[in-house]
Amino acid sequence: MIFTNEQREQFRTEGYLAVPNFWTPIEVAAMQKELERLKAEGLLRNVATAGDGQTASPTKANLQLCPMYPHSAFFRAMPFAPKVAEAVASLLGDGNSGDSVVLHLDQVFLKPAKHGAGTNWHQDNAYFQIPDPLKGTALWTAVHNATIANGTLRVIPRAFDTPLPHERDGDSDHHIRCFPDESLAIPLEIVAGGALFFAYGTPHATGANTTDTERAGVALHFIHANQSGRARGGFETGKRPVLTGENATGGEAEYGTRIAGTWDAQVARVLAA
Numbered sequence: 005m006i007f008t009n010e011q012r013e014q015f016r017t018e019g020y021l022a023v024p025n026f027w028t029p030i031e032v033a034a035m036q037k038e039l040e041r042l043k044a045e046g047l048l049r050n051v052a053t054a055g056d057g058q059t060a061s062p063t064k065a066n067l068q069l070c071p072m073y074p075h076s077a078f079f080r081a082m083p084f085a086p087k088v089a090e091a092v093a094s095l096l097g098d099g100n101s102g103d104s105v106v107l108h109l110d111q112v113f114l115k116p117a118k119h120g121a122g123t124n125w126h127q128d129n130a131y132f133q134i135p136d137p138l139k140g141t142a143l144w145t146a147v148h149n150a151t152i153a154n155g156t157l158r159v160i161p162r163a164f165d166t167p168l169p170h171e172r173d174g175d176s177d178h179h180i181r182c183f184p185d186e187s188l189a190i191p192l193e194i195v196a197g198g199a200l201f202f203a204y205g206t207p208h209a210t211g212a213n214t215t216d217t218e219r220a221g222v223a224l225h226f227i228h229a230n231q232s233g234r235a236r237g238g239f240e241t242g243k244r245p246v247l248t249g250e251n252a253t254g255g256e257a258e259y260g261t262r263i264a265g266t267w268d269a270q271v272a273r274v275l276a277a
């Protein structure tokens with residue numbers, strides 16, 4: 005998916021872009037089913053704490069798996085779906101066909117029904133520290149309908165250029181958080197299958213899920229390869245899957261096997277299992 009100039013402009017000035025129906029209903033059904041498997045195997049960990057950043061919360065759950073790729077051939081293939089590479093290169097690139105974008109991190113946040121905990125305000129660049137906060141983006145996929153009631157993502161538009169002070173987040177066993185002016189925040193409601201792209205500098209948060217159904221978001225993070233020298237976290241430099249540009253090998257160099265071209269087969273495999 006190559007974005008229009010208006011969409012690229014929206015990302016570059018507002019720091020985010022909402023793309024309804026990025027994934028097909030069949031792809032979404034496969035994501036939901038694969039998440040059920042990962043959950044049933046106990047791979048999602050509750051990172052919510054009781055306010056002290058250490059003690060597991062007895063009442064709230066923010067279930068996370070990071071990274072996902074070692075546990076799921078399906079989610080390992082997701083960033084290689086052709087529309088992902090095109091979309092990310094279109095947002096992070098300069099419009100050259102040689103623009104190289106790499107996968108930086110993959111993870112899922114699942115908020116169970118009734119007691120799902122949000123993820124507090126932060127800028128991804130407080131973790132990753134890339135030189136240009138517009139040259140990294142999250143692709144946050146709504147695996148279920150994401151609404152204000154179940155704590156969908158909120159962002160602060162036009163704020164990506166101002167790094168905010170961060171501190172340890174007492175509501176999580178490993179996150180950091182900041183305290184932006186929440187009156188400037190906008191909620192991004194999106195139907196399952198929609199994608200929210202937001203720049204590494206964009207402050208964002210999710211809220212509690214007190215509804216009767218669970219809600220998950222799969223967050224893939226990407227950077228332009230020219231930022232990788234200073235980017236921290238995620239895959240080690242040199243092992244980040246290169247999606248586009250002259251060093252892209254379809255996953256062979258990083259995983260020892262070709263991943264590009266397998267997404268549709270992975271979707272079919274998961275749904276048939």
Ligand SMILES: O=C(O)CCC(=O)C(=O)O
Binds near residue numbers: 113128142144221223
């Ligand atoms: O889905 C969530 O709760 C948080 C997602 C997020 O903060 C991120 O992807 O950086």
